[in-house]
Amino acid sequence: MAHPMKHAESSARRFGGKTEDYLAIHNWFDESKSFFTDFRHRALRHHAEGIFLAERIFGVTIVNSEGKQVPVRYIGEQHVREDLGRIPTAQDWLSQIKPARWMYGQRFTDSGGRTCA
C-alpha cells in the first residue's frame, strides 16, 4: 500500500466514519516521502516509536465523523502494518545504516595533540 488516501480508506472501513477523518494522520506518516523518495523514507516514522509520536501529536484518540473515538495508536499500527507487514522498532531501521566516518562525530585534540572527550 502506498498512498495515504488508500490507508485512510482502509481506516474508514475498519473504524467507521469517512476517509477524511484519517487522512491527516496517514499524511503525517508519509510526509518523509517529500525529502526521500524511495521506501527508505519509512525509516523516520514507520516504527513503534513513530506510532507513539503520532499519538503525542494527534492525541490519544480522534473523534471520527460518526462521533466515535478511535485510538490514534490503532490508526498508526494499521498504517505501518499495511506498508511493512509488521511493526518494526526504530532500532530495526537504524541498525541497517552502514556507518560512515562523519557519523562518529568530531574528535577534538588539545594543544599537545591528545584527544579530548
Ligand SMILES: [Zn+2]
Ligand atoms: Zn506509509
